[in-house]
Amino acid sequence: MIRFASALSAFLLLTLAAACNSNSNSAPADMAAEPAVAAELPGQALYVQNCAVCHGPDGKLGLNGAHDLTKSNLNATGRVYMVTQGLGKMPSFKNQLSPEQIQQVVDYSLTLK
Ligand code: HEC
Structure with a gap:
């Protein structure tokens, strides 16, 4: 019984170690892949x-009173509305961009942090 238990825990340790190893092996690859995806x-x-x-390439430029997009708390819905309708000095893009493009540009703007 004791033997069985220690064999079992050795097995568990091995599988755990293997699991951890495969995690740490894949992590750098994942991190390297992220900027490419973005x-x-x-x-x-x-x-x-x-x-x-x-807004500047990084969202921080703030020209013409534009807000810093890296500090914006607006979620995707709010941003889609903002880009579609415009607000104050922010122009409306509903005649320039399709709803799909607006969604895409908003998705990108949410990656600016
Ligand atoms: C002509 C300059 C100009 C352009 C071009 C422009 N913006 Fe703006 N943007 C502004 C201004 C000004 C504001 C602030 C509006 C206000 O609140 O009165 C703003 C605000 C925003 C906000 C809200 C930020 C917050 O939390 O207050 C978002 C999101 C945004 N812009 C996204 C975009 C996206 C995406 C595009 C491109 C499709 C874009 N803007 C193009 C000027 C611009």
Whole structure:
């Protein structure tokens, strides 16, 4: 019984170690993949063309009274509304961008932190 228990715990330890190992092996690959994924967001090009002039490539420029997007608390719904309708000096994009493009550019803007 004792033997069985220690064999079992040795087995558990081995599987645990294996699980941890495979985790730590895949982590750097995941982290390296992340910026590439972000760069491939279709909204990035739309953002550069339509938004960066006021908000800056990193969202922080604040030209023409534009708000710092990295500090914005607006969620996706609020941002879609904002980009579609405009507000104050922020222009409406409903004639320039399709609803799908607005969604994409908003998704990209949410990655600016
Ligand atoms: C002509 C300059 C200009 C352009 C171009 C512009 N914005 Fe703005 N943006 C503003 C201004 C000004 C505000 C602040 C509006 C206010 O609250 O009165 C703002 C606010 C915002 C906010 C709200 C931030 C907050 O929490 O207060 C979001 C989100 C936003 N813009 C996203 C975008 C996106 C996405 C684009 C591109 C599709 C874009 N903007 C293009 C000027 C601009």
